[in-house]
Amino acid sequence: xxxxxxxxxxGTLLFNGKNPHALILTRVQSDPRKPxxxxxxxxxxxEHPSNGCECTVDRGHLxxxxxxxRDEFAEGGPQGExxxxxxxxxxxxxxxxxxxxxxxxxxxxxxxxxxxxPATPIKETVGAMxxxxxxxxxxxxxxxxxxxxxxxxxxxxHPIAALQTEYSLWTRDPExxxxxTCCELKVGFVAYSPLGRGFLTGRFQTTGDLxxxxxxxxxxxxxxxxxxxxxxxx
Amino acid sequence: MAGEKGGxxxxxxxxWVLAQSADIVPIPGxxxxxxxxxxxxxLQVRLTADELRPIEEVxxxxxxxxxxxxxxxxxxxxx
Numbered sequence: 259x260x261x262x263x264x265x266x267x268x269g270t271l272l273f274n275g276k277n278p279h280a281l282i283l284t285r286v287q288s289d290p291r292k293p294x295x296x297x298x299x300x301x302x303x304x305e306h307p308s309n310g311c312e313c314t315v316d317r318g319h320l321x322x323x324x325x326x327x328r329d330e331f332a333e334g335g336p337q338g339e340x341x342x343x344x345x346x347x348x349x350x351x352x353x354x355x356x357x358x359x360x361x362x363x364x365x366x367x368x369x370x371x372x373x374x375x376p377a378t379p380i381k382e383t384v385g386a387m388x389x390x391x392x393x394x395x396x397x398x399x400x401x402x403x404x405x406x407x408x409x410x411x412x413x414x415x416h417p418i419a420a421l422q423t424e425y426s427l428w429t430r431d432p433e434x435x436x437x438x439t440c441c442e443l444k445v446g447f448v449a450y451s452p453l454g455r456g457f458l459t460g461r462f463q464t465t466g467d468l469x470x471x472x473x474x475x476x477x478x479x480x481x482x483x484x485x486x487x488x489x490x491x492x
Numbered sequence: 493m494a495g496e497k498g499g500x501x502x503x504x505x506x507x508w509v510l511a512q513s514a515d516i517v518p519i520p521g522x523x524x525x526x527x528x529x530x531x532x533x534x535l536q537v538r539l540t541a542d543e544l545r546p547i548e549e550v551x552x553x554x555x556x557x558x559x560x561x562x563x564x565x566x567x568x569x570x571x
Contacts, residue, residue, distance in 0.1 A: 376567070424560060425509065441513070448519050452506055458502065477562065491555065
């Protein structure tokens, strides 16, 4: 587990410049007694210097107390928006230069390849990430939503400290194989969406409880008949 | 499905993940401080095997209706 050790971490996917609570949350998280936070260049525009949110997650508020600094590789646009998954070696070097500056640290503790790029062999992606470790820019490597065979190939190139994949009471898929693979390969498992994107909090009784612009309105499990069936299960 | 342990549904859901293995770290996200505090409270909820069983029976593998992403986003999931 190494750098992902910690019983619970806080995801920042939902942070954005419009969220009045984001700064407060950041301060809460900067408390060294609290768990580490998950930071990604495109997950949450608040982390992107170009959107003008200066006093936020990446402005150095998070690092006291030995909290883990993490960053993820994915293709980001000028506003920090998600463009595409990219595992190309030449791409990986770019966010690796930008991440320490954004996070206000010298070295990134844990860098994720955010999702497996189907167009690039995983050995090439992880090979390039391993070079970043050797160059002293990154301490540990992570992958996201990698299949067991992919993880196995990755670990043959360089140790993988963490796999971040969806896992919760309503997404039990990892139990089929990947949890055991992680255990065997000594890869820590970081369970994202552990609350089923809010469904498991019991706060939503109808689709109408979601705001008009809520992304979950376009999510299969929150739509129409599916939502009602899932509610009956819970 | 919550209640008996004195935890909220969110806390029980997180406690369930935590109970699966010491090497599994849940990473809940939220926009609200009160939910952040609630999530952190899950660390105090310890579920016994007898308590885990009925919780798991709520969502056995494959019973949830709907894929976990819209079809266009499923291509980012590597099997």
